[in-house]
Amino acid sequence: MTLFLGSAVALAILLACSFAALPPTGDYRGPYGDLVNAVTVPERNVTDTVTAVNFDIRGFDTLGEEFILFVSVMGVLLLLRPQGNEPRRRHEDREQGRPAVPISDAVRVTALLLLPVVVLFGIYVVTHGQLTPGGGFQGGVILATAPLFLYLAGEFGNFRKAVPRTLVHIAEAVGGGGYAAIGLACLGAGAAFLQNVLPLGSKGTILSGGTIPLINASVGLEVTGGLVLGLMVYLEETLELKEE
Amino acid sequence: MTTGINVVDILQASTLIFAGVAATVVVLTRQPVSQAILISFYGLLLAIVFVLFQAPDVAFSQIVIGAVALPLMILLALAKIKKQEDESEK
């Protein structure tokens, strides 16, 4: 404990000295931010500069980041796969010895009413990524929580049918590979990898920005598929198998 | 060049300090179940800090991931661990 305290104090002193050499907050001096702000709207016709930086100006880094998510979902699936020597038991969604909690009607109705709203909102966030704050990642996570409403409403049969494993795997793979495929298609069109070669459209519409809406859609698909798979692996154990 | 202290500065400073206090509480809580709820609140607080510092895209991402997806994963892992403990006790 004293070792930690001593090293923590030393770390705090070092951090204080290095932070004192930075410019104070609010005094932004760097040229790169001003340059990007001045250039993005005329050159790319998008109004959300953060999305443009993520998917167009520094698009290659986002390709790597998307694959970080893909690989971590793959790791979770590998680590939590059913082992060969475990008996296949029917797991039930309740404490041992206590009767099952019935899902109240209020929860069912609310969850089922909220489901289409959440799906619509997720699709809105994904498609409007280049106009307003949003984009592929945020909308993808929102869409990934939509099947959980089915689980909350107690519709376990429909929950399993709504997210068949093969379809989600395909969606994640198409989304993940689609990003690289768009880059290769740009190569095929005679420009650099991931260079914006499509017509830019007019500012303020959904199809503005050339390749940015396509990349947004593929990243949204990949994040949705990956997170649904990851959550399903954890939920498999606690899923109640009802006899319909 | 400061033209006096205005409301935005006070809001920024107070939410930052509140976030520091919330992080201390998160670390000092030892039960993981309570911690999952506390980290959801901490994620929401950080998202407010991001909005006050003019970063709406990042605030969106922080709410969606840090206040929804992260506590969900933690609670599901805790449920699985508890189920394994119950099974090994039988």
Added chain:
Amino acid sequence: MSYLPYAVAAWLFVVGLYGIVTSRNMVHLVICLAVLQSSTYVLLLAIGYRTGAAAPIFADIPVGTPAVDPVVQALMLTDIVVEVAVVALILALVVQVHKRHGVIDPDKLRDLKG
């Protein structure tokens, strides 16, 4: 005020590190790791901020208005996604270790073999 975000970032880092070092439960350790990663968000945010400027979304403000740095915000988005990936993977490892060896205390892990 101008150095407060840096101080809060350093405090978050040290507090997260304290939580990791003195942890008795591996899930508690993962949550403290998330707190530690959030210190980098505050630091990046503070670097890109300009006083009195607007958000870098030019949907209804003209292009020339002073805005904060969007490149640093793009870095923060990547950082948040990496946090989710790391926490998901480490939680899966924790669940698997608990299934195999039945320990949830990181101090007891060093007695294991194989």
